[in-house]
Amino acid sequence: MGNPPLLSLRxxxxxxxxxxxxxxxxxxxxxxxxxxxxxxxAISVPKATAKDLLALLGxxxxxxxxxQQEAEQLKSCFKFLVPCSPACQTQPVISGYxxxxxxxxxxxxxxxxxxxxxxxxxxxWPPEPVFELARLAVDSGGDPGVIHGALDxxxxxxxxxxxxxxxxxxxxxTSYGRRFINEELNSYLKFLFEIIEARGPSVGLNVSLNRxxxxxxxxxLAVDSGRLGILFxxxxxxxxxxxxxxxxxxxxxxxxxxxxxxxxxxxNILWLAPLPSNSTKTWLAPGVLVxxxxxPDGIIYKDLIPEYVHIARTLYEDxxxxxxxxxxxxxxxxxxxxxxxxxC
Numbered sequence: 194m195g196n197p198p199l200l201s202l203r204x205x206x207x208x209x210x211x212x213x214x215x216x217x218x219x220x221x222x223x224x225x226x227x228x229x230x231x232x233x234x235a236i237s238v239p240k241a242t243a244k245d246l247l248a249l250l251g252x253x254x255x256x257x258x259x260x261q262q263e264a265e266q267l268k269s270c271f272k273f274l275v276p277c278s279p280a281c282q283t284q285p286v287i288s289g290y291x292x293x294x295x296x297x298x299x300x301x302x303x304x305x306x307x308x309x310x311x312x313x314x315x316x317x318w319p320p321e322p323v324f325e326l327a328r329l330a331v332d333s334g335g336d337p338g339v340i341h342g343a344l345d346x347x348x349x350x351x352x353x354x355x356x357x358x359x360x361x362x363x364x365x366x367t368s369y370g371r372r373f374i375n376e377e378l379n380s381y382l383k384f385l386f387e388i389i390e391a392r393g394p395s396v397g398l399n400v401s402l403n404r405x406x407x408x409x410x411x412x413x414l415a416v417d418s419g420r421l422g423i424l425f426x427x428x429x430x431x432x433x434x435x436x437x438x439x440x441x442x443x444x445x446x447x448x449x450x451x452x453x454x455x456x457x458x459x460x461n462i463l464w465l466a467p468l469p470s471n472s473t474k475t476w477l478a479p480g481v482l483v484x485x486x487x488x489p490d491g492i493i494y495k496d497l498i499p500e501y502v503h504i505a506r507t508l509y510e511d512x513x514x515x516x517x518x519x520x521x522x523x524x525x526x527x528x529x530x531x532x533x534x535x536x537c
Contacts, residue, residue, distance in 0.1 A: 240495075240496035240497075241263050241266070241267060241492050241493075241496040241497060242496075242497070242512070243416075243497060243508075243512040243513045244416055244417070245259045245260075245263060245264075245267065246267055246485075246493075246497070247415055247416075247418070247420065247422075247465070247513065249264055249267055249268060249271075250271075250463075250465055250478070250481045250483070251418070251420070251468055251477065251478045252468065252477040252478045263492070266491070266492040267492055267493070269486075269491065269492075270485060270486040270487070270488070270491045270492060270493045271483050271484075271485070271486070272396035272397070272398075272459065272483065272484040272485075272486055273396075273481075273482070273483045273484075274316075274388065274389065274392040274393070274395070274396065274462075274482045274483065274484060275312070275313050275316040275317070275388075275392075275480075275481070275482045275483075276313065277479075277481065297315070297320055297377060297380045297381060297384060312388060315384065316388075316464075316479075316480045316481070316482045317467070317479035317480050318467060318479060318480065319381060319466070319467070319480055320377050320381060321377075322373075322375045322377045322378050322381070323377075323378065323381055323466060323467075324466075324467065324469075326339075326340070326343060326378065326421060326466070327420070327421045327466035327467055327468070327469060328469045329343075330414050330419050330420065330421040330466075331418065331419040331420065331421075331468070331469050331471050332419075332469075332471070333414075333419065334419055335414040335415065335416070335417075335418070335419030335514065335515055336414070336419075336515075337414060337515050337516070337517035337518075340412065340414070340517035340518060341517065341518075343373055343374060343375070343378070344371045344372070344373060344374065344518075344536060345371055345372050345373065345374045346371070347371065347372075348369045348370075348371065349369060349370050349371060349372065349535065350368065350369050351364070351365050351367075351368055351369060351370055351521075351523070351535055351537075352525045353525070354404050354408075354523045354524060354525060355403060355404045355524055356448075357404055357445065360444045360445070360447050360448065361444045362404075362443075362444040362445035362447070363444075363445070364404055364408065364409075364445060364521070364523070365409075365519065365521050365523075365535060365537045366519050366537045367537045369535075369537070370521065370534075370535025370536050370537045371535075371536050371537075372534055372535075372536060373536070379534050382520055382522070382534050383522060383532065383534060385410075385423065385425075385464055385482070386402060386407065386410075386425075386522040386532075387402070388482065389407060389425060389427075389462055389482070390402055390407065393427075393459075393484070396459065396484050397455075397456065397459060398427065398456055398459040398460075398462075398484055399456060400427045400428070402522065402524065402532065403524060404429075404430070404445070404523070404524070405429060405430045405431075405445075405446075405448075405449040405450070405451045406427055406428060406429060406430075406451050407425065407426075407427040407428075407429070407522075408429065408521060408522055408523055408524075409425070409426060409429070409519055409520060409521045409522070410423040410424060410425035410426065410462075410464075410519070410520045411423065411424050411426075411510035411516050411518075411519055411520070412516070412517050412518050412519070412520050412536075413510050413511070413513050413514035413515060413516045413517065414514045414515045414517060415465075415513060415514040416513070416514050416515075418468065418471075419471075419514075420465060420466065420468050420514075421465070421466035422463060422464060422465045422466065422513060422514065423463070423464045423520060424461060424462075424463055424508060424510040424513060425461070425462040425463070425464070426460055426461060426462075426507070427459070427460045427461075427462065428451055428453075428456065428457050428460040429451075430442055430445050430446045430449045430451060431446075431449060431451045431452065431453040431457070432446070432449040432450060432451055432452065432453070433446060433449075434453060437453045437454075438453035438504070440504065440505070455488075457487075457505070457506050458486055458487045458488045458489075458494075458506055459484045459485075459486060459487070460487075460505075460506055460507075461484070461485045461487060461506065461507070461508040462482070462483070462484050462485070463481065463482075463483050463484075463485055463513075464480070464481065464482050465478075465480060465481040466480055467479050467480045485508060487506040487508070489503075493508070494506070497512070518536045518537060519536070519537045520534065520536060521534070521535040521536070521537060522534055523535060
């Protein structure tokens with residue numbers, strides 16, 4: 194059976210679902226880069242920004258810099274996968290406070306509550322290598338080079354992922370990837386994907402770790418602060434539907450069973466590493482893992498998502514900061530599932 198006809202170039206320019214497709218010219222997926230222009234009306238009216246959003250997830254004094262009305266609207270769009278308890282908000286600003294360093298080593302949990310608490314702690318105060326990378330990101334002034342310098346130079350070819358090669362689908366920006374030299378950093382990235390899948394339903398986000406749904410994020414260093422973060426995109430290739438998702442996204446969409454429903458509002462998930470002070474050795478804010486609700490009546494949809502991708506509810510990672518690498522978590526198993534990290 195032949196592929197359905199692609200949309201006109203004009204329509205293709207208007208609709209997009211993030212940047213998971215390859216930036217190479219051989220890519221068959223339509224990931225439509227952001228236009229380089231903006232209308233006069235779009236730039237003349239002050240709007241909420243990604244910088245404001247990041248401020249609200251930072252230390253209290255930074256959050257106060259955001260207009261109160263705007264702040265309340267943004268907060269109404271935060272669906273935390275790990276709660277921001279009063280304790281996690283106040284501990285970092287205690288003079289001389291040093292958060293406990295944790296490990297991803299297997300832990301024997303005595304109860305479900307203990308397991309949940311341990312997962313929360315791993316987000317708020319992650320393992321030592323994550324702290325070190327977060328400190329380097331801030332101390333460098335947000336230079337992506339510090340991330341690149343932490344990568345193992347070994348080139349790893351991206352293999353077939355769930356039959357993608359047969360469909361001529363290129364899921365990653367490049368045909369090869371790399372990994373961090375420190376294996377605990379790679380393990381922590383896997384942990385983030387798996388926690389999103391496990392806890393997503395608690396806020397209405399049902400996701401699967403597969404090539405149509407949740408398999409990638411974009412690691413960035415935030416504007417001004419240099420804070421380390423990842424913007425994950427779920428629901429990457431919804432199934433074509435002439436009524437609810439009339440968008441032909443090329444080869445990578447073929448075979449998708451991802452439904453375009455209200456859960457599309459929740460497809461942007463943000464992880465932020467703990468924020469270190471740039472003048473002392475203290476830590477100003479704990480780590481965060483939050484779903485960003487892009488419901489049509491909310492401020493994220495209205496102010497942060499460009500009109501031409503409203504249908505896809507796509508937040509752009511380069512609005513948050515300087516992108517260092519794409520983080521892909523791909524099922525490369527043949528008979529049994531086997532997930533691996535590829536940094537592209």
